[in-house]
Amino acid sequence: MQVFESLDELSNAAADAFCKAAKEAIEQRGVFRVTLSGGSTPKRLYELLATKELPWQNIEFYWGDERNVTEDNLDSNYRMVREALLSHLPADSLHAFPVPVDPDNPAATAEAYEKTLRETFAGSDVPTWDLALLGMGDDAHTASLFPETKAIEQNDRWFVENWVPKMKTYRYTLTAPAINSARQRWFLIGGSNKRQALASVRSSASDLPAALFPSRLIESPTWFVTRDAVATA
Template identity: 50%
Template sequence: MLKSENGTYRADSLGVHLKRAVIDSQLFFRTIRQPQPMTFPFEPYSSVEALQQSVTDAFCELALQCIERKGSFQVSLSGGSTPKRVYEMLADRDLPWDKIHFYWGDERNVPADHQDSNYRMVNLALLSKIRIPSENVHPVPVNVEDPASAAAEYNSTLQATCDGKWDLVLLGMGDDAHTASLFPETKALAEQQRLFVENFVPKFDAFRYTMTYSAIAAGAECWFIITGQAKQDALQQVLTGDANPSLYPSQLIKPTRWFVDAAATQ
């Protein structure tokens, strides 16, 4: 009961106040339990097709700008099905291919004609369809038996040709938040000197080849291309999770542009 002006206590007033307190507490807990909408540093694309078209257009625009400014365009390519379609679309564009140089950001430890080869994918989608000088194409010199020597050779190639200073680095992201072949809890994550290394990946029980964080950071432009519902959790960890790049390698990437479809954000 509450004390009134004449000193008596009123049970009805107490009931009103208790009821109000219960309602307020319910509203409070309902508010804090309500998941907050996630905000993104980009506007998601409505479809993969729209995203691929945008990447293609942006690639052509940047290529022409760089060629006009300095006479060449140095690109580090990504593997994956989404970039593959971009490469197919680029094959139909009228670009000065003799001024464009292609490198690979990562590669599988398989021969160049193997179905899992990133070089093979790019060659079928793009290189075989355009007139580009062979000296402008810089694939990883895969050595299945000795990946360390192959990585060292490619590291030297990168230092000699462009010193890792790409005009554009294209990257994807896996559902485990790996990028290039920088997989969670693998040795390459700690590399600080070399641009390119071999990297043993326990989940595949196999070696991969990959550019390092230092190489990625040296790119003037770095574009993240991320699509599909399977990437939702990884993307959320990269954007809003506690810093743990050993577990989520893509957290250390600072892209200049994001190309992400709606499915990866819902």
């Protein structure tokens, strides 16, 4: 686990690592496919990436989760990424694939995005991202895999609509198998409000089920964490 004194330090380290991973993937495979996270912690990373010189024409952006709102809504993950990063990149080099949200038809929305992903990774049993960027909520959810929701148990689909009772709304999310198929999985976690969740997710205790702590579903992640999110002895 990499621990940083501030969100700025974390974001700078993640930006450098992102650039390195992108260049290596493009050299080896000609493309860098990344699935993005919403939330406040990754936003600074996206702002920093907007200042970097990268072969953007060889980078493809997808979304690991989305809210059940249109893309111009303030709560849209796509809108956040667009404002922080995409709008600053050359339009003719941009390859972004946001979730085509129809708030009135969550099932069709999820099916449409899964179709896009399966076309992208045609011939593969899983989506082989080069990188999956992840955040974590203070309830230990990641992407939109919330505690005690049906998406946690989904193993056949790549992308699903997920009813979240405590929010009384649908969210959209990659399933755990579709995240774990990434070559690299990075958690970006900042803030003292994440301390208890982070300790539970990283605990070796067997009585902490993934149904209650969904971030435990993610296999062998890399951790970028601010010091205030780390439990003290």
